[in-house]
Amino acid sequence: MAPASKTSRVTIKTVAADAGVSVAAVSKVLRDAYGVSDALRARVQASMEKLNYRPHAGARAMRGRTYTLGILLPDMRNPFFADILAGVNEALDRTQYQTMIGVSRSAETIEMSLIDSMIDRQMDGLIMIGPRMPPETAEAVSSRIPTAVVGYHVPQLATLDTANNDDVAGAAQVVRHLAANGYRRITMVTLAVPTKNVVVTVQRERGYREAMKERGLAQHINIVPADQTAREVQTVVRHLLESRHRPEALFCWTDMVALHALSVAKDLGLSVPGNLAIVGYDNTIYCDLAQNSLTSVDQSGQVLGLQAARLLIERIDGRQQGDHFVVSPRLVVRGSSRPRPS
Amino acid sequence: MAPASKTSRVTIKTVAADAGVSVAAVSKVLRDAYGVSDALRARVQASMEKLNYRPHAGARAMRGRTYTLGILLPDMRNPFFADILAGVNEALDRTQYQTMIGVSRSAETIEMSLIDSMIDRQMDGLIMIGPRMPPETAEAVSSRIPTAVVGYHVPQLATLDTANNDDVAGAAQVVRHLAANGYRRITMVTLAVPTKNVVVTVQRERGYREAMKERGLAQHINIVPADQTAREVQTVVRHLLESRHRPEALFCWTDMVALHALSVAKDLGLSVPGNLAIVGYDNTIYCDLAQNSLTSVDQSGQVLGLQAARLLIERIDGRQQGDHFVVSPRLVVRGSSRPRPS
């Protein structure tokens, strides 16, 4: 077994004895509960400090809260999620809460098993980022544990809170920008998922479609799905760029796909934006590197994460109705979409 | 899936009643403990299945294990860590273990507070990835909780296990490769940390220094430190590349720095490798993109993660002496270090 600290652990009992009060009193101080005098609180806090007391999360889980929030991430590699996490941490900085991250590799089965294990571990709440599950499942989850989602559009649900950017508007901005710069054959590369209105890609597809129509480019609407994997993305993009009717511009649902598109374009000897404009989404740190200089849509992951955490804690503290935070996306123009040379 | 009402959780008692055995028997089956007949085990497992029983992690934490491992990450943005995590997950796939990730933002204070909270939450063990703490602290940690580290060189310690690549050899390979391709003024960009032999950068500096001497380039040895932040890295690299005695090649301690170097070079109108060769470390996914085409050293993060997890579980199960896994790094040559035009 573990080289367990032979030195007996400092428990609530030790603190109580040291401060000369009851165990219940110490617990009250810990939880900031009603019915403690300032004098007693001070005495107990002094003892806790002195003994370097730390509450045992497992024991807490038995009756009360664990002060731990579960975070569900589709994958570790997308730097956009790091922004969201930064925001979550920021919101939690001054609280007792800690986070526990699980990575689902974008698979619904792993997602569900992670959720189960978060519930087993008595997480006080759950933040799901871009989950893959259908809305009914999300609702079921939120009935078992307080839940907030980021990048998942279910404004109609009262059982869970959401933090989103307006994906329809973001995609529309991209199309309008490209159209204004002289591009007409604008193709969108999206994610291959069963069509569900809740996921961000479907929202962006809608924004793309609407804006294309609005700009009189309906006949050029072309939405191409690709899997998440590097190989699949490259294959799909290569196929597109080698086709006889090569698009003039690519709108990629996320930056990572856009970066691969840049790579394929370079491989094929196409200049960007000379032969092809490329736009991404999320405005991750890689966009700003000169070798990419990628136009992208900023949806401030940090704000989304911060708001999601705030909403979740409110919900844990008892709010019953749904709350839905929406941020406006902002197009960040860089070299990859400069005006088309006529 | 039935919407489990909050009133009736399926506990070990429920299972025991359903299977017609004692609570202790169910516990034994759960823990795979000694003294259960096949018949009883089968009966209990059938009941657990039927009732969809899931053990309560908090309760387990009170006396036994939580089957949760803590993972300490310096930052979320480096895709190399994703490889390591993938390996850890692979090792844990067929076990009861789950992981809980904490991100320290490379700060020793956050590191320590995360470790505390992992211990509070009764993690069974800890995997620290590239920690910043001095070796004495690491040893202290490992005396409180079973510990394995990745990217941290303390082969002398028996209280913790390590999984590393041979950083000295990796750096030496880079220098030899560059030297063979005609580069002489090879500058190394490293991380600004208090010089401690345990961290990977210091090991890589050693390999760089030794190989430079070996190739008769001692007079060109130049090691430049830079902080982790994007701005700082860009500033340092820009300063280097604008200096009158511009280096012919840059060896960057990690890919992210190399990517920034590529960006600055492009900004300054320098061609890579025409005017400047660049080599990174970690062989992350971005190296392979055509716009980067970055030569790098592969240290198979996945293998490191897998081994670290394996070692940790062995340690939790009782091993007392230290075990140290080392993998050989492999140079992956790409465009950014092609032979120098004379």
Place this chain on the structure above:
DNA sequence: CGTTCTACGTATACCGTTCTACACGATCAG
């Protein structure tokens, strides 16, 4: 045939918190 193992199960004392119920003295309303 009695005794000692061996294999399998059971009863139950914890583990460290939270939280409900309640005790007690002081203050207040009537």
Place this chain on the structure above:
DNA sequence: CTGATCGTGTAGAACGGTATACGTAGAACG
């Protein structure tokens, strides 16, 4: 003056497991 209310603190029962100590039946042994 009496009873109700308030503010503060305590006692002790959960919570859902684990692990130890022990009971018991059948087999093996001499």
